[in-house]
Amino acid sequence: MASLHDDIERVLWTEEEISARVSEIGTAVTADLEGSSAGVVFVGVATGAFLFLADLVRRVGRLPVEVDFVRAESYGSGTESNGAPRITCDVKVDLRGKHVLLVEDIVDSGNTLSCLISHLEAKGASSVSVCTFLDKPARRKVHFKLVGDGKFYRGFEIL
Numbered sequence: 001m002a003s004l005h006d007d008i009e010r011v012l013w014t015e016e017e018i019s020a021r022v023s024e025i026g027t028a029v030t031a032d033l034e035g036s037s038a039g040v041v042f043v044g045v046a047t048g049a050f051l052f053l054a055d056l057v058r059r060v061g062r063l064p065v066e067v068d069f070v071r072a073e074s075y076g077s078g079t080e081s082n083g084a085p086r087i088t089c090d091v092k093v094d095l096r097g098k099h100v101l102l103v104e105d106i107v108d109s110g111n112t113l114s115c116l117i118s119h120l121e122a123k124g125a126s127s128v129s130v131c132t133f134l135d136k137p138a139r140r141k142v143h144f145k146l147v148g149d150g151k152f153y154r155g156f157e158i159l
């Protein structure tokens with residue numbers, strides 16, 4: 001019988017290493033956002049970010065946060081972004097005047113992120129930060145600009 005993990009060539013980070021890194025990011029996010037009078041909203045990019053978002057939320061215990069999701073689709077059936085993501089499911093939380101942390105599983109070309117940052121800014125967020133579990137800067141095609149005093153957090157860089 002085929003193993004569940006036949007398609008995995010090697011393990012890049014152990015569960016413990018990932019857990020430790022998520023804790024570090026949670027501590028950094030908390031330090032950067034606690035004390036702000038504006039509300040904080042974590043917006044996960046569905047569907048890939050849901051586990052990372054859940055892990056991250058558990059590491060920001062002191063920080064009161066709202067959680068919402070947004071979905072942007074661009075890949076179709078392929079693995080290359082076509083450069084024109086469509087927002088197919090939008091956030092429900094009112095973002096006006098709030099600090100938004102956009103949570104991604106991976107940033108590759110930057111197309112999705114660029115589109116979503118603009119979208120959340122247009123909804124009135126006072127800052128938009130990004131937290132991605134994986135970052136592939138070598139594949140970047142689109143430059144993205146954070147909003148306000150937003151920051152960029154990443155778990156791991158990959159080639």
Ligand SMILES: O=P(O)(O)OC[C@H]1O[C@H](OP(=O)(O)OP(=O)(O)O)[C@H](O)[C@@H]1O
Binds near residue numbers: 107
């Ligand atoms: O930087 P980019 O080139 O835009 O690629 C990154 C995006 O691609 C993946 O989503 P995908 O479209 O595969 O949707 P999914 O998370 O629902 O699988 C990933 O979750 C990011 O949102």
